[in-house]
Amino acid sequence: MQPYAEMSNEELLALKKQLSVRYKDFQNKDLKLDMSRGKPSVEQLDLSMGMMDVLSSEDDLTCEDGTDCRNYGVLTGIKEAKELIGDMMEVAPDNIIIYGNSSLNVMFDTVSRSMTNGVMGCTPWCKLDKVKFLCPVPGYDRHFAITEYFGIEMINVPMNDEGPDMDLVEKLVAEDEAIKGIWCVPKYSNPTGNSYSDVTVRRFARLKPAAPDFRIYWDNAYGVHHLYDHDQDHLIEILAECKRAGNPDLVYKFSSTSKISFPGSGIAAIAASRNNLEDIEQQLKFQTIGHDKVNQLRHVRYFGGIHGMIEHMRLHADIMRPKFEAVINTLEKELAGLDIGKWTKPNGGYFISFDALDGCAREIVAKCKKAGLIMTKAGATYPYGKDPHNSNIRIAPSYPPLEDLIMAMELFSLCVKIVSIDRILAERKMAAAENE
Amino acid sequence: MQPYAEMSNEELLALKKQLSVRYKDFQNKDLKLDMSRGKPSVEQLDLSMGMMDVLSSEDDLTCEDGTDCRNYGVLTGIKEAKELIGDMMEVAPDNIIIYGNSSLNVMFDTVSRSMTNGVMGCTPWCKLDKVKFLCPVPGYDRHFAITEYFGIEMINVPMNDEGPDMDLVEKLVAEDEAIKGIWCVPKYSNPTGNSYSDVTVRRFARLKPAAPDFRIYWDNAYGVHHLYDHDQDHLIEILAECKRAGNPDLVYKFSSTSKISFPGSGIAAIAASRNNLEDIEQQLKFQTIGHDKVNQLRHVRYFGGIHGMIEHMRLHADIMRPKFEAVINTLEKELAGLDIGKWTKPNGGYFISFDALDGCAREIVAKCKKAGLIMTKAGATYPYGKDPHNSNIRIAPSYPPLEDLIMAMELFSLCVKIVSIDRILAERKMAAAENE
Numbered sequence: 101m102q103p104y105a106e107m108s109n110e111e112l113l114a115l116k117k118q119l120s121v122r123y124k125d126f127q128n129k130d131l132k133l134d135m136s137r138g139k140p141s142v143e144q145l146d147l148s149m150g151m152m153d154v155l156s157s158e159d160d161l162t163c164e165d166g167t168d169c170r171n172y173g174v175l176t177g178i179k180e181a182k183e184l185i186g187d188m189m190e191v192a193p194d195n196i197i198i199y200g201n202s203s204l205n206v207m208f209d210t211v212s213r214s215m216t217n218g219v220m221g222c223t224p225w226c227k228l229d230k231v232k233f234l235c236p237v238p239g240y241d242r243h244f245a246i247t248e249y250f251g252i253e254m255i256n257v258p259m260n261d262e263g264p265d266m267d268l269v270e271k272l273v274a275e276d277e278a279i280k281g282i283w284c285v286p287k288y289s290n291p292t293g294n295s296y297s298d299v300t301v302r303r304f305a306r307l308k309p310a311a312p313d314f315r316i317y318w319d320n321a322y323g324v325h326h327l328y329d330h331d332q333d334h335l336i337e338i339l340a341e342c343k344r345a346g347n348p349d350l351v352y353k354f355s356s357t358s359k360i361s362f363p364g365s366g367i368a369a370i371a372a373s374r375n376n377l378e379d380i381e382q383q384l385k386f387q388t389i390g391h392d393k394v395n396q397l398r399h400v401r402y403f404g405g406i407h408g409m410i411e412h413m414r415l416h417a418d419i420m421r422p423k424f425e426a427v428i429n430t431l432e433k434e435l436a437g438l439d440i441g442k443w444t445k446p447n448g449g450y451f452i453s454f455d456a457l458d459g460c461a462r463e464i465v466a467k468c469k470k471a472g473l474i475m476t477k478a479g480a481t482y483p484y485g486k487d488p489h490n491s492n493i494r495i496a497p498s499y500p501p502l503e504d505l506i507m508a509m510e511l512f513s514l515c516v517k518i519v520s521i522d523r524i525l526a527e528r529k530m531a532a533a534e535n536e
Numbered sequence: 537m538q539p540y541a542e543m544s545n546e547e548l549l550a551l552k553k554q555l556s557v558r559y560k561d562f563q564n565k566d567l568k569l570d571m572s573r574g575k576p577s578v579e580q581l582d583l584s585m586g587m588m589d590v591l592s593s594e595d596d597l598t599c600e601d602g603t604d605c606r607n608y609g610v611l612t613g614i615k616e617a618k619e620l621i622g623d624m625m626e627v628a629p630d631n632i633i634i635y636g637n638s639s640l641n642v643m644f645d646t647v648s649r650s651m652t653n654g655v656m657g658c659t660p661w662c663k664l665d666k667v668k669f670l671c672p673v674p675g676y677d678r679h680f681a682i683t684e685y686f687g688i689e690m691i692n693v694p695m696n697d698e699g700p701d702m703d704l705v706e707k708l709v710a711e712d713e714a715i716k717g718i719w720c721v722p723k724y725s726n727p728t729g730n731s732y733s734d735v736t737v738r739r740f741a742r743l744k745p746a747a748p749d750f751r752i753y754w755d756n757a758y759g760v761h762h763l764y765d766h767d768q769d770h771l772i773e774i775l776a777e778c779k780r781a782g783n784p785d786l787v788y789k790f791s792s793t794s795k796i797s798f799p800g801s802g803i804a805a806i807a808a809s810r811n812n813l814e815d816i817e818q819q820l821k822f823q824t825i826g827h828d829k830v831n832q833l834r835h836v837r838y839f840g841g842i843h844g845m846i847e848h849m850r851l852h853a854d855i856m857r858p859k860f861e862a863v864i865n866t867l868e869k870e871l872a873g874l875d876i877g878k879w880t881k882p883n884g885g886y887f888i889s890f891d892a893l894d895g896c897a898r899e900i901v902a903k904c905k906k907a908g909l910i911m912t913k914a915g916a917t918y919p920y921g922k923d924p925h926n927s928n929i930r931i932a933p934s935y936p937p938l939e940d941l942i943m944a945m946e947l948f949s950l951c952v953k954i955v956s957i958d959r960i961l962a963e964r965k966m967a968a969a970e971n972e
Contacts, residue, residue, distance in 0.1 A: 365606065
């Protein structure tokens, strides 16, 4: 394969002509493909149908400690659920609060509470002139949406293969008291699929923030979402590491079963130090009498424990793995050696990240859409939807059936090629004009 | 029965001696009775066990419109649930957002959102020097706790038989722009059990608040919670009445199935004008991708419609009615004619309100506790836990079994008598000292 940059204008124009014929063919197929969100597929949902059978009218909905799950109460979740989710999150049950159906909601509430009532006695953020968050980029659009909603200024921090640029993170949090948090998806990150290295996690645990109410927002959404039995990423457990580093209160860790049982009908949790949890509990009691304990019990009885959950995740992996491989193989087949894009090869999670030539992402996504393929909006992986390089595209392989996915990635690759040719030609023209 | 106030000191002292013997007997029984909260009883929970059978792994969890309830999405709730809860709340499905398991949480979030981001474009409350809420008293402690949590100043408004003192409400909201809301439990009110009259509801719908972001927080928690087939209270539907009055955006209405299906595992909702709902939806989308649709579907399939829910509420009534009657009959038997207390006789809801002689409530509750009976904390029915008359006590008959309840109310009446005698004697002593 010859890199496009080494081809002459004539060669590129001839190639574009061929590609455009193929693109027209795609347009004529009247496709309706959606790769915009990390939604589990129907086959994955079917895996959890047994959830519907574990509690029947014949069952006793009572916890080991005598709690009747059907009635009011138990603000922080039933003990059994704390044990299950504690094992999943690699923390002790005492360091867990079980919430409702959405970790996004838990994160939103955590920021909201900090805005109105403050963190562990500190001034509520709404009383401050300026509040800032660090945002490793590319990252998760719904994280950035929360901070934008609350008027929190977002500062981009580049991601590299080991995680966020820690030199920059250390410097910024140490010198600016307005920086109150950093959004992290540390394992099988959204969208890169990479995991933070040991060095990165250790540096996180040893941050010396100027703000006493600075917290790491550690969204470990994909902790057990491996693709392989071998080749699994390993992430150092952050709570324990913070404790070892003498910074026990530095982190809020979030997770949920959304992509384990049913999205939207799972259980979510926060894990943190007892100091942090007591601060949260003192406030949470004004918000609710307790979350859905019957659903907590349903999860406990269905999975039976962490081993059952891990087995269940193997079934998810069996469905996800061929999809990830199809995406990566198609990209390899279509784009390898052309030097018009780079992509990640994750061992887990829900996303593959694609970096096009600078200035091409929006155009590629638009061109896909015109042929019936919806990708995540270009720019979505950056705060305010603004990718300064207009280069990053998030690929979400989970939802479409395998055969659709291969076609979608062929179409995607085709759009990458056409838009890249246009870009290269336009740049050459500009350069020529400048040299005149 | 001779009123205590007409008895001589000697008669009262002799009576107290007798009563104290009985009190000692109670203390020796080592009772553990809890009447502190409006918790459904085990028998009531058993009524809904069929909920656990309506969705099995053999069932299709798809909505009529094709929505797969197992996956992400549908921010405002599935159509079928909006219809069911719409019928329950007497509003059109389009005027409903279905939430998670707790209307308390919906109310908290509504105030929280107003604090951080404001109501329909108005200044966020956290940016204002002063925010105030009107609180009809006696009222619901968890309402007052929310406003206290957010630092909102609470102003007491007396309740009478027709609802809050509307002369005062009209005057205050018209003259003070800092007043942003009023907490209402309009039907089978917590704790009085009374319902707002037609005139009261019509005056509510015609309020002319100085603040454009003033809203009535209409917590219709007990809309279908009657005790009798006959003798049901009827409440004018507030949304429609506000519309008729030309104030469509004046009210947020809240409700849930917490005391219909399982407390803590039900579904909650807000009903409001489309203007209000669009404002909420624009913000809600930052907080969650959607609430638990499987549980929404479970409720829809179980009740089958509003008729099924009404039938189900008859079964609740069959359990609740004897308990209310036992409380009221015991109070009648023990206290009628003594002029040391007044109590309400509701046709529904979860509470009976008891007004002791001024200055006696804390002492009565403390005396009950010393003999093993936990009542709702005296003062709880007032903002900041401060009942200026130290007179109101909330009676919650739902949780204890019937036989316990009768004993509890005998003990309660006994404590009322003893504390009232002490109070009358102390007042006579003070009056005598003043006359010397």
